[in-house]
Amino acid sequence: MPVPFFNYSAMHAMYAVAYRNAMADVLDRGAFVLQTENEEFESALAEFVGASHAIGVGNGTDAIVFALRAAGIGSGDEVILPSHTYIATAASVHFVGATPVLVECADDHLIDPDAAEAAITPRTSCLLPVQLNGRTADMDRIQAIADRHGLTIVEDAAQGVGSRFKGRMAGTFGAAGTYSFYPAKTLGSFGDAGAVVCHDGEIARQIRLLGDHGRNEEGHVVAWGVNSRLDNLQAAVLLVRLERLNEEIDRRRSIAATYEDGLGDLEQLVLPPAPDVDPDHFDAYQNYEIEARDRDGLKAHLSNHGIGTLIQWNGTPVHQFEELGFTVDLPRTDELFTRCLLLPMNSMLTDDEVDSVISEIRTFYGA
C-alpha cells in the first residue's frame, strides 16, 4: 500500500468545511490585516500554551529573529544551538548580528546540555534549544546551565507546539519561544506563518513593534521594524486547527505507540522515546525520527514500495555547510546523519497505512 510522507490534500479535506466557512467570513468582511481573527488566535494560542502573550508573525524564522532581538541578543554575542536543526535557527542568530555556536545533540536528538555547557565562553549570552520533532528538551538542565552562567534562554519551538516537559509547554520556558505554522507542521496554516510567545509585557511590545514597521498602537513609529505580520486569513485557518490540536496530537501519539509495538524489537533500529516511557516528557510527535542500520537501503526499499520518508534538512546538519564558514567538529551529529530517517507521521495516516510501513520495514530487515 503506498503511503505518502505527507498528503497536503488529505490534510485540507479533514477540515475543508470549517476552513471554507472561516475563510468566507474573512473574505466577505474584507478583513485581511490585523483584524479580529488575529487577536482571537493570539489569545487562544497564549491560553493553549500557558503564556501571557502571543504575537503572530509572518513565519517561524522571523519569530526567532524577533525573539532574539527583543531578548537583547545582538552584535558581539555568541548563541549556543544544536547543529541538528533547520538552517533558519542559525540564520536568525546571524541576522541579529550574533554568532551561532553549534553543538552536538543527545540520544533523543535534541541539544546535548553537557555539550552546550562546554561551549560557553565569556561572549556567550544565550542558549537556543530547539524543541525538535515535537519534543521538549530537559529544560531543568538547560535552565540550570543558564542560571550558572547568567545566560538568556530563547526556545526555537517551531516543531514543538503542544509538547511538554514536566507539564509545561514548549515555548514557555525562556525569555521568549517561537513557533512555525508551515503547512506540514502539527499546527499548520495555508502558507507561511509563525508566532512568538512570552511572559514579559515589554518583550511582547518589542516583538509587536519589530513585526509591524516599529509602529505603536497609535500608528506612531517608535522603533525600526519590518513587515512580518500574521495574515488574518491564516489566523482564521489556525483558529480552526488550534481547536482540534489536542485530538491531532493524540492521534500522533497513538501512531507512535503503534510504531513502537511493531518495530521496537528490531535491533537494526533505534526508535524515538515511546509516548508514555517518561512521565516528564509529553511528546507531540511532529516527526517520528528513527535511526536505522543501512538507512539508505531502507529508504530505497520503502520508496520502491511507495512509502515516503525524509531525511531532515536534506541530510545536512548546519555545521556541515562549509560555505557558511563553520569549522566545528561534531562527530556524533555526523554519525547520526548517516542513520536518521523520518517515517510518515501525521494525523491523516490510517491504521492500515501505519501497518504497511511497519510491515515493509520488517520485510527489509528479514524480521
Ligand SMILES: Cc1ncc(COP(=O)(O)O)c(C=O)c1O
Ligand atoms: C526547527 C525549525 N526552526 C525554524 C523553522 C523555520 O520556520 P519557518 O519555515 O516558518 O520560517 C523551522 C521550519 O521548518 C524548523 O523546523
